[in-house]
Amino acid sequence: MPSPTRLPFRPVPLRRPTAGAPPVRRVAVLSVHTSPLRRPGTGDAGGMNVYVRELARRLALDGIEVDVYTRATGADAPGTVPADPGVRVRHLRAGGSGPLAKEELPGVLAEFTAELARTAAAERRRYDVLHAHYWLSGQVGLALGRRWGVPLVHSMHTMARTKNAALAVGDRPEPRERILGECALAARADRLVANTATEAGELARCYDADPARISVVHPGVDLAVFHPGDGRSAARHRLGLPQDAFLPLFVGRIQPLKGPDVLLHAVGELLARRPDLAARTVVPLIGGASGTGALRPDGCRELAARLGLGERARFRPAADRAALADWYRAADVLVMPSHSESFGLVALESQACGTPVLAAAVGGLPVAVRGGVTGHLVEGHRPADYAAVLERLADGPGERERLGRAAVRHAGGFGWDACASATAEVYAAAVAERRALAALVPAAC
Template sequence: MRIAMVSEHASPLATLGGADAGGQNVHVAALARHLGAAGHHVDVYTRRDDPDLPERVPLAPGVDVVHVTAGPARPLPKDDLLPFMDALGDGLARAWSDPRHRPDVAHAHFWMSGLAAVRARALTTGPRVPVVQTFHALGSVKRRHQGAADTSPPGRVELEAGLCHEVDVVVATCHDEVDELYRLGAPRGRLRVVPCGVDLDEFQPDDEPAAAPGDGRPPGRLRLLTVGRLVERKGVGTVVEALALLRSARHRGGPLDVELAVAGGPPATGLGTDPEVRRLRALADRLGVADRVRFLGAVGHDDVPPLLHAADVVVCAPWYEPFGIVPLEAAACGRPVVGSAVGGLLDTVVDGETGLLVRPRDAAALARAVQRLADPGLRARLGAGARTRAERLYGWPTVAARTADVYADLLRASRPAVVRPAPLTVGGPR
């Protein structure tokens, strides 16, 4: 198949760690690479944000990134991109009018990409191009949890609801998202579930926990790790509050010794001026645990596996989470996760088998879960279960194959039926 992926703000070539560069970039890049490795050809269309970018950049065998001019050729926050989606759709239509680049199927990532893909389909002559939509995050969920702090363009929720009827298939990344899509009015027959994936070769168990860079952890101290963008909804403040509650916890007859490493946010040199870091530091100081919280700043993708190996427990405590890549990466490394029972974590963390789930924004429940995981035997059992489940369900070759199956089913359904003429009766009726 020739596949057009549309990812308007999340280029697979982007440097991770920016405000709008994260899990979606990783997802699009990995999915495209593995579809290419399976013999398909993938063009990933993204908005040009630098005038010097070439039109096409090879990403991997069978995969090109195509830069489409839509709005000013400079970085813009994704919430400012809606006025340029018509131009992106026009650019896609021009590309697809070339028989060499005409896709068999288009897969839009994020809602604005869907608007551009549907427009491009309408403007492209010839056989109809089926469109698959993955939202990655829904405006209705964001509005519910962020309220007035939601910076999405007006009308996002209504446009997403309309897309559910205009595209051919919506691929949800978890079952909680399916429920949200039903509430949005999505036709049930158009929904499929295919999760995000993880690189099982890059993220592997390490039986001997490594020391993280600059690690001076005292023997016997339990290390918690959070990884991700530092925004309030990620729930790091709840983890700090749980750490304070654990000061009086006991384990094996003595005090429970716990520390927290926080990876994410700006580079280490900019931590002092970051508003969220300052808020979290003030909270830790007020609760008397400032000496137990260490901010690492932004970390490169290659640095994540060693950080996971150096942790005893990975904590993911968001208020809400459309999917969440870190729980998968932790699972692949054989580390148990204490996670909020929200969104994608309801699929990726099996309570009591691969980790522990707690109510979001509940520091006391989070502290109790961490206290349980002070038991090294329980940690080892949950970590081993997490790796086994990651191998079975979440390796990228498996995820790419399931995605390709969605495309193939869609193409089979869209082909016109072959109508065979009735056989002639020689000599007429008898």
């Protein structure tokens, strides 16, 4: 099967709702497998959690009330959390109260759907739109959209066929059940929201989705949190890092999909080639084991030891946003050797802090990173290719500064306000089209 990331696609311009179309006042957001309140980099929490939380917050500021429905994990999980003004996170019990692996979640979707319907009926909550995130939530959205007669907007975030075409060594392929679920969403959702034109092309070519129902909306970055601040030196002082360190940074879930092993091998090759850099090289890896990485939670530590990196590889748990911004500022470069990435929000966060990105040229990363301008893009995952760029950056502080200045300007064009505004237009168009279609039915009879 040819690589789906190279398929051509021309995004269809967003059709704005007709004049006089009813406004969208309330949206039910579905995020079954992970709560937007969880810290990214832990368990299954990642960029999607940030996306759901930030989008909901901005939609509420624009006057759209948002209820986010997610599965409760833990006997003491609160039923309702007022996350932000106009945003509630609802924790529904389905399949018991303990954590479940993603592979087990399809078996509780019917229970989750019934509980959501019961909760909404008991509270007399009526929604104008359902917005589902990830294929599991999409199955709930298909059932409830049909029952309630409201449009379903769906965001895939990642897709099984794309991931399976670019599996990392040691990773498991996504199951057929997921592929079938995504095919149903591509065929039946009222609107599909893609992060980039590349993702839109994958939807059209790999899932036969109608391009007229696909809208491209770029994610954003919180520029109030992620910005250059008081600079690299101050950030290193706060984090207890050497001022003269060469610091390539990894941020994300520790799993084969994200390629932390590629970075470790690249640093090993760099230091073998340039032993003079060994004394000042520090490689922080910020995040927790996830996915197939959780099967061997110490795998990357063991690899770092075998490569002779010793204390240079510093493993740290997922950080809160303020601390994460300092890690970005402290770094010389953020390294993202991902095998698949629908967009890569951490790339935007790093650039907003003034730190360039070295990334694999996969998925949405060529949109998040401007190759040669705000960072460097590498074809493939050969550690030697990453080591060559790292060596150039270690020897060229001038290049790092040039890339960093351009990175701040680039990231500044990806605000969450613009994302929310474009998404609200998708909602309004979906509502208008659904109602226009309903109005034709009596006439046809």
